[in-house]
Amino acid sequence: MELRYVMPTDSATAISRVYEQSWKYAYNGIIPQDYLDAIPEGRWASKLDRPDRKTLVCTDNDKIVGTSSFGRSRLERLNDWGEVISIYLLPAYMGKGYGKILLERVVMELKKLGYTQIFLWVLEENGRARRFYERFGFTQTDDRLDDNIGGESLREIR
Numbered sequence: 001m002e003l004r005y006v007m008p009t010d011s012a013t014a015i016s017r018v019y020e021q022s023w024k025y026a027y028n029g030i031i032p033q034d035y036l037d038a039i040p041e042g043r044w045a046s047k048l049d050r051p052d053r054k055t056l057v058c059t060d061n062d063k064i065v066g067t068s069s070f071g072r073s074r075l076e077r078l079n080d081w082g083e084v085i086s087i088y089l090l091p092a093y094m095g096k097g098y099g100k101i102l103l104e105r106v107v108m109e110l111k112k113l114g115y116t117q118i119f120l121w122v123l124e125e126n127g128r129a130r131r132f133y134e135r136f137g138f139t140q141t142d143d144r145l146d147d148n149i150g151g152e153s154l155r156e157i158r
Contacts, residue, residue, distance in 0.1 A: 001098065003105050006055040006067075012045035014064045015057060019044040022088035030125045035150025053085060054109065058093075058102050065093045068106045073119070082115030103136055121145060121156040
């Protein structure tokens with residue numbers, strides 16, 4: 001396994017595939033199935049190259065199996081905080097320690113950027129992810145974001 005920053009030679013489609021497959025697995029039963037089934041290949045490919053974010057990829061034998069984007073908080077009131085914007089793995093790599101290593105590296109990189117306080121958002125109904133983040137010391141706050149994905153009203157918690 002290798003963790004590294006995304007390179008121009010990396011396939012944006014391969015990175016997007018991690019998001020797509022992870023969403024379809026992790027959000028099964030949370031986000032409407034017809035929405036998950038309709039996620040097109042390459043859905044996130046155009047959103048990966050953003051100047052306000054940094055992106056790591058996790059590879060296994062040169063195959064991209066995980067990814068995480070992070071950077072300065074997208075919330076103005078928390079603009080001196082670092083934010084883990086996304087962290088996803090292919091389903092076959094979940095529960096095998098890859099996510100732990102990826103999250104540890106993201107937190108380390110945010111600290112290198114000078115952030116002493118770090119947060120993330122997680123769907124309230126995503127118990128598996130919430131337990132994962134809690135094991136790393138993330139604690140739930142009273143901050144909430146109401147969202148609508150695929151016609152389903154959902155809540156994200158910080």
